[in-house]
Structure formats: structure tokens, C-alpha cells
Amino acid sequence: MRIRLFSTACIPNFITLLRYDFAFEFCGANYVRQYNTRHTYIDFISFYLCNSLKQKIPTLTRYVITELLQSDLHKIIVSHQPLSSDHIKVFIYQILRGLKYLHSARILHRDIKPGNLLVNCNCALKICDFGLARVEEPDSSKLMTQEVVTQYYRAPEILMGARHYTAAVDVWAVGCIFGELLGRRILFQAQNPVQQLELITELLGTPSLEDMRYACEGAKSHILRRPPKPSSLTALYTLSTQATHEVVHLLCQMLVFDPDKRISVVDALAHPYLDEGRLRYHSCMCKCCYTTASGMRQYTTEFETTAPQPFDDSWERKLTSIEQVKEEVHKFIAEQLNTSRVPLCINPQSAAFKSFASSTVAHPSELPPSPHQWK
Numbered sequence: 001m002r003i004r005l006f007s008t009a010c011i012p013n014f015i016t017l018l019r020y021d022f023a024f025e026f027c028g029a030n031y032v033r034q035y036n037t038r039h040t041y042i043d044f045i046s047f048y049l050c051n052s053l054k055q056k057i058p059t060l061t062r063y064v065i066t067e068l069l070q071s072d073l074h075k076i077i078v079s080h081q082p083l084s085s086d087h088i089k090v091f092i093y094q095i096l097r098g099l100k101y102l103h104s105a106r107i108l109h110r111d112i113k114p115g116n117l118l119v120n121c122n123c124a125l126k127i128c129d130f131g132l133a134r135v136e137e138p139d140s141s142k143l144m145t146q147e148v149v150t151q152y153y154r155a156p157e158i159l160m161g162a163r164h165y166t167a168a169v170d171v172w173a174v175g176c177i178f179g180e181l182l183g184r185r186i187l188f189q190a191q192n193p194v195q196q197l198e199l200i201t202e203l204l205g206t207p208s209l210e211d212m213r214y215a216c217e218g219a220k221s222h223i224l225r226r227p228p229k230p231s232s233l234t235a236l237y238t239l240s241t242q243a244t245h246e247v248v249h250l251l252c253q254m255l256v257f258d259p260d261k262r263i264s265v266v267d268a269l270a271h272p273y274l275d276e277g278r279l280r281y282h283s284c285m286c287k288c289c290y291t292t293a294s295g296m297r298q299y300t301t302e303f304e305t306t307a308p309q310p311f312d313d314s315w316e317r318k319l320t321s322i323e324q325v326k327e328e329v330h331k332f333i334a335e336q337l338n339t340s341r342v343p344l345c346i347n348p349q350s351a352a353f354k355s356f357a358s359s360t361v362a363h364p365s366e367l368p369p370s371p372h373q374w375k
């Protein structure tokens with residue numbers, strides 16, 4: 001089951017209030033439990049049950065309170081704000097750092113896109129929206145849904161109907177975002193999934209049969225019917241004056257057609273291009289290192305942390321009814337209230353709250369479009 005985020009509103013005291021509606025499926029609460037503080041994803045400050053508002057709100061509604069991040073990468077890319085190579089380095093570093101943690105927990109995000117990367121005024125970045133996330137499927141004979149990842153960031157194996165895919169789909173999306181940060185426009189902006197594949201092959205060239213081994217037959221024959229295209233990866237140099245050899249070298253390893261040959265997050269983090277981003281992040285932006293009274297920076301021993309153990313979703317599989325879900329979330333909230341967390345208060349009189357409580361977001365247009373039905 002899966003919880004669907006219904007609406008988001010910013011309220012005073014620098015927090016964001018997310019409303020979840022259990023009329024939809026459930027998959028989020030355990031992520032909240034697992035992904036607490038310290039890492040590069042959204043920090044859940046508190047899970048909050050609005051007792052005082054019980055009568056005023058739908059009975060199936062619960063609230064999650066998170067820290068407020070002022071912007072997201074999409075808004076920054078389309079703004080007129082200059083993006084220096086230092087900005088791009090520190091953004092890409094943080095995206096990969098967050099993904100390394102998620103992938104080490106065996107979680108695939110499956111909807112990495114600029115709008116899901118929240119950014120603070122000091123350029124701290126957090127991955128959000130785990131609505132399409134799932135635990136990696138080790139059994140390659142098990143079918144996985146293709147209705148994932150917003151089309152522009154969708155990896156070629158998903159576009160070509162692969163029934164099983166890996167964490168490499170998130171890396172493809174990072175490559176697309178890298179290109180978008182450089183060029184300040186969407187790298188592969190197509191009208192539909194077939195054209196999406198077309199744009200990808202225009203840049204990468206026609207893939208070999210070997211590179212298409214995960215594709216369905218219909219998609220393969222579609223590619224083979226087209227005149228062969230040469231690679232035009234050198235076009236990446238024209239994205240921006242910031243597209244140096246080092247940039248293009250890393251980008252080309254992310255934008256690889258064959259998911260098995262695509263660079264992993266761990267290997268990408270070892271690329272020299274990210275050294276400066278790492279240094280900048282840990283010199284003044286992170287929470288894992290600190291400055292002593294004498295002004296010396298004490299660095300952590302592990303710059304990019306991994307999860308202590310793989311994410312265990314068995315907790316969710318036991319939830320078979322809405323009542324059980326409500327009960328578990330209620331229990332979780334009660335546990336949180338017993339910890340040393342600062343109790344937060346929502347002001348139901350505020351104008352922001354009223355518009356938030358009555359809002360109905362979850363635009364259908366924000367959900368990934370259905371995959372192409374290859375014949």
C-alpha cells in the first residue's frame with residue numbers, strides 16, 4: 001500500500017506541513033522512521049496528530065512536519081539566478097551523497113527530478129518525495145512497474161519496456177539533471193516516451209543489441225527499424241562554458257544506455273569532479289563535521305554514509321487495512337511525542353492553515369505518464 005502526499009504548505013516557524021491522506025495506499029511511514037536526521041534527504045522533525053483539530057479535519061488525515069526548505073532545483077534552474085560551476089558541483093555532490101545512502105539501504109527512489117530536490121538558501125539540498133520509492137528487487141524474474149520516473153528523467157531501459165531494473169535508473173536521472181544544470185534547460189525534452197527514446201539515441205547513438213538486452217522485443221525492433229545514428233556526445237561540450245573535459249567525462253558515464261555499464265553512485269562519488277563539491281559541503285554546510293572553538297574544522301571519518309542495514313519493508317507488508325495503518329501511525333506519533341523532540345503547535349487560526357487544510361493537491365499531471373505499449 002502507499003500513502004500519497006496530498007498537499008504541502010509552508011507555515012510559520014520554518015517548517016513545512018505535509019498532509020497525508022489514507023484514502024490512498026500506504027508506503028511512507030517506515031521511511032520516516034528509517035530516514036531520520038543527519039543524511040541528505042528531508043528531515044522529518046515530527047509526526048504530528050492534530051488532536052485539537054480532530055473535529056475539523058477529515059478523520060483519515062494525519063500530518064507530518066518537516067523542516068522548511070525554501071526552494072527546489074527546478075525553480076532554481078528556471079530562475080535568472082546565476083549558477084556557477086561551484087553551485088553545480090555542490091548540488092551534484094549532495095544528490096549523489098543522498099542516493100548513496102538510499103541505494104545502500106537498497107531503496108530505489110524512482111522519481112529523481114529537479115522538483116524533488118529541495119534546496120535551502122545556503123545550497124543545502126535534500127531529496128524528497130518517496131511516493132514512488134521501493135525496495136530493490138533482487139529477483140530479476142520478478143516484474144517491476146514501468147510507471148515510474150517523470151518522463152524527461154526516465155532511463156532508456158524503462159522507456160524500452162524492461163520488466164526489471166536497478167538503482168541505475170536513479171543514476172540516469174542524475175545525469176539528466178547534471179545536463180540540465182549546465183544547459184539551464186531539460187536535456188531530453190520530448191512529447192512522449194517514443195520521442196524521449198529518440199532524443200536519447202540522437203545523443204548516445206544507436207545502441208548495440210547487447211546494450212538493449214533488457215528491452216522488450218517491440219522496443220528493440222523499433223530501434224533496429226530506424227536508420228543507425230552515430231554518437232553525438234561531443235554536443236555535451238556545447239551545453240555550457242562550464243562543460244569542461246572533467247564534467248563531460250563524468251556526465252558520459254552517467255548517460256550510458258546499458259544500465260550495467262552506467263556508473264554507480266559510489267563510483268561517481270569517487271570522480272575527481274566531485275572533490276571540490278565534497279570539500280565545500282563538509283567545510284561549511286554539513287551536519288557531520290564541526291568547527292572547534294579555536295576555529296579548526298573537525299572532519300567526519302565518513303563523508304558519504306551508508307545505511308546501517310538494508311531497509312526492511314516487512315513492517316509495511318503486515319498492514320492490510322486502513323485501520324491497521326492508522327493504528328501503526330498513531331503508535332509511531334505517540335512514540336515521537338515521548339522523545340525529547342520539541343513539541344510543535346499548529347495554529348488553526350492562521351490563514352496559511354485554512355488554505356492548506358482545504359487544499360486538494362496531487363495533480364494527476366504530476367504523476368509519471370503511462371509507459372509506451374510496444375507492439
Ligand SMILES: [Zn+2]
Nearest residue numbers: 282286288289
Ligand atoms: Zn561533514
